Amino acid sequence: MTQTVLLALDTSTEFCSVALLSVAGVAAGQTHAEPRLWVRHEQTGAVSSTRLLPAIRELFAEAGLTLADCDAIAFGSGPGSFTGLRTATGVAQGLAFGLNLPVVPVGTLLACAESARLRDLSATRVLAALDARMDEIYWADFEWDEAQGDWRTLQAASLDAPERLVLPEVPFTLAGNAAAAFGARLPAVAAARTVDGDALPHAVPLAHAALRALRAGRTVPADQAAPEYVRDKVAQTTAERMADKAEKAAQAEQAASAAQGAQGAQATQATQATQATQATQATPATPAIHDSHAQPTGEGGQ
Numbered sequence: 001m002t003q004t005v006l007l008a009l010d011t012s013t014e015f016c017s018v019a020l021l022s023v024a025g026v027a028a029g030q031t032h033a034e035p036r037l038w039v040r041h042e043q044t045g046a047v048s049s050t051r052l053l054p055a056i057r058e059l060f061a062e063a064g065l066t067l068a069d070c071d072a073i074a075f076g077s078g079p080g081s082f083t084g085l086r087t088a089t090g091v092a093q094g095l096a097f098g099l100n101l102p103v104v105p106v107g108t109l110l111a112c113a114e115s116a117r118l119r120d121l122s123a124t125r126v127l128a129a130l131d132a133r134m135d136e137i138y139w140a141d142f143e144w145d146e147a148q149g150d151w152r153t154l155q156a157a158s159l160d161a162p163e164r165l166v167l168p169e170v171p172f173t174l175a176g177n178a179a180a181a182f183g184a185r186l187p188a189v190a191a192a193r194t195v196d197g198d199a200l201p202h203a204v205p206l207a208h209a210a211l212r213a214l215r216a217g218r219t220v221p222a223d224q225a226a227p228e229y230v231r232d233k234v235a236q237t238t239a240e241r242m243a244d245k246a247e248k249a250a251q252a253e254q255a256a257s258a259a260q261g262a263q264g265a266q267a268t269q270a271t272q273a274t275q276a277t278q279a280t281q282a283t284p285a286t287p288a289i290h291d292s293h294a295q296p297t298g299e300g301g302q
Helices: 045-063 082-099 108-119 178-185 203-215 232-282
Strands: 003-010 015-024 036-043 072-078 103-107 125-131 137-145 150-160 173-175 194-196
Touching: 003 045, 003 082, 003 203, 015 045, 015 203, 036 045, 036 203, 045 082, 072 082, 072 108, 072 203, 082 103, 103 108, 103 203, 108 125, 108 137, 108 150, 108 173, 108 194, 108 203, 125 178, 137 178
Parallel strands: 003 072, 072 103, 125 173, 173 194
Antiparallel strands: 003 015, 015 036, 125 137, 137 150
């Protein structure tokens, strides 16, 4: 009996979250097989990159598996911490590239929806909202499609002020930490059927969502895996600051060159004036010229 092995990584928050999922092929008479999971979920702050690879090695050792047994690498693609997203993306790319494995990007807001449903099967309409800092939220709207056995995205990941979140017209679960961060400023708090503040980005729901994506063929080659920042304006700000700095430096250089040019011109003019004065002082007076053939005046005249 064949098995599917999938490694899931998420470092989009202050947690380093890793899950190794193994599910056996469906035997005759079975509709599905329950996956086995090995998990590490540790609060590491900004240093998740130092813990990620050791945690992966620990899980493979516990499971009695190796990276060579993997069928795919999944990672939380965002939105979330920019540094964390780059960490998970880079590790997923490196592991997948070395083994020629497909990569499964899974949005962190989708992972929140998946977490909410794993905790409550009646959570079939989920509004996922995460604190994005800077007085904003990341949010998305998902609906569980029972016929397809997967989520449908009704509103892709967006960035807005808490008050601008669009509410579903049907009963829904509010997942994520935005409710705790913004309280009454988030209209969804009062409107939600259920508020699940513990449905957060985590490698376990990510692995479940990634397994469905893998079976549906929603994978990318390792070199095409990329973070989903959502807050593009912030991502561009660094480039804009660099461009602004370069422009200011160029302007300063031009101003300095102009100043040097003006000083040079003044110096040249002063030098020329000095040289002219010196030349005038050094030139002897021109003597009067007398014509020896000129006719004398007075008594020697007519």
